[in-house]
Amino acid sequence: MLKKQTAISIDACVAQHQGDRAEQQDRVVLLSHPSGDVVLAVVADGMGGHAGGALAAQQVIHTARGNFERYFVRHESPQQLFEANINEAHMLIKALRFVNEKDPHSTAVMLLLQSNKATWAHCGDSRLYHFRGKRLLSRTTDHSYVEFLVANGLLSPNEAEKHPRRNVLVTSLGGIEAPYIDYGEANDLRAGDAFLLCSDGLWDYFTDAELGLVVAKLSARRACDALIAQARVRAQGIGDNVSVAVLKLVGNQPPARPTDSRKRRGTSKSSRRHKPADAK
Known part of the structure; x- marks a missing residue:
């Protein structure tokens, strides 16, 4: 569990499944800023044949990680960070064509959580959902x-x-044209808010209401497990790669009462896009 130094904690988890594909070409990551006050979640869905898609998605993650480590929270806007992440990754993915003789592309969806504000950006059809309760x-x-x-x-x-x-995209990272980026934000976050980021290998099998209900009822880890398990059932043996990140804002619990020294002592742990007309 990642925690912000506020009255609200972040219960977060990322998970993946290869599905019924020969290779896992998705990538997902959850990063904490060196300052400790900001969290970045990224999902990238790679395309471009054997190895090419995986390389493209990994480039998105690598670029986002490097830029986030150098991100000046007080002097740079989230939009500046997202633009740098997506545009730089786009140029590097294009360069992979010459090195690997592939045609790599990737989607990207990114969420930045800081204080009581969430900001996000995406290119392609990997999605972000913002729920309040269900x-x-x-x-x-x-x-x-x-x-x-x-x-x-x-x-x-x-x-x-x-x-x-x-499944045909009209923009992506690595395409001939510069990627199209959409932005969003939410202010005044509160306990009970939750964010779900995922590739189409997950959302393709659920309604928005179904996703909201699972995320509201379960912890981040259990929600990831339940959603992947149900997606696998509904895929009926022809499922795509699955990647998911769940971030839930939860209120801090009051301190527990001191344990009676006469009792047994113990501890407990709680822990689709401006792609070039390519089909994934």
Whole structure:
């Protein structure tokens, strides 16, 4: 469990499953800033054939980690950090084409938690959800072909769920054009708020309401385990890579009463996108 030095603690967990694919091309990480006051979560879903996608996703994580370690919390904005992470990773992924003779691409979704504020950015169709209890407050919009059709009134949300090109992105890191980045933020966070970041190998099998209910009811670790297990069942043997990060804001518990010395002593531990028309 990661804790902020405030009246609210962060119960956080990241988890992955290879699914039914030959290789795990997703990457996920949860980082604590050297100052101890800021947390960064990142999910990247790599694409580009054997090894290429994994290299692209790993580059997103490597770039984010390096920039976050050098991030000046008081002098740089979250947007500056996100722009540097995504644009630098984009250029380095493009360079991988010449080194590895692959066509690597990656999505990216990032969440920065500091004080009582959350800021996020994404490119592609890896998603971020913000829940208060089980109620959905906001969700990122995929940079995908079908979401473009929905936004322009050419396709209904129900039709989009079954569309044959629903996995085609219109932007990504590593594409010919510069990646398109969307930003979001939430202020006045409180105990009961939760954030879920995940690749499409997870969200593809759930409604927003189902995700909110699981995250609200369970600890971060148990929520990750339960969501992955259910996604595997619903995938029916043809599931994609799965990556998920859950961050829950919980109120600190009051100090426990001193244990009666006559009693037995013990301890307890509680611990889809502006991709170039590529289908993943």
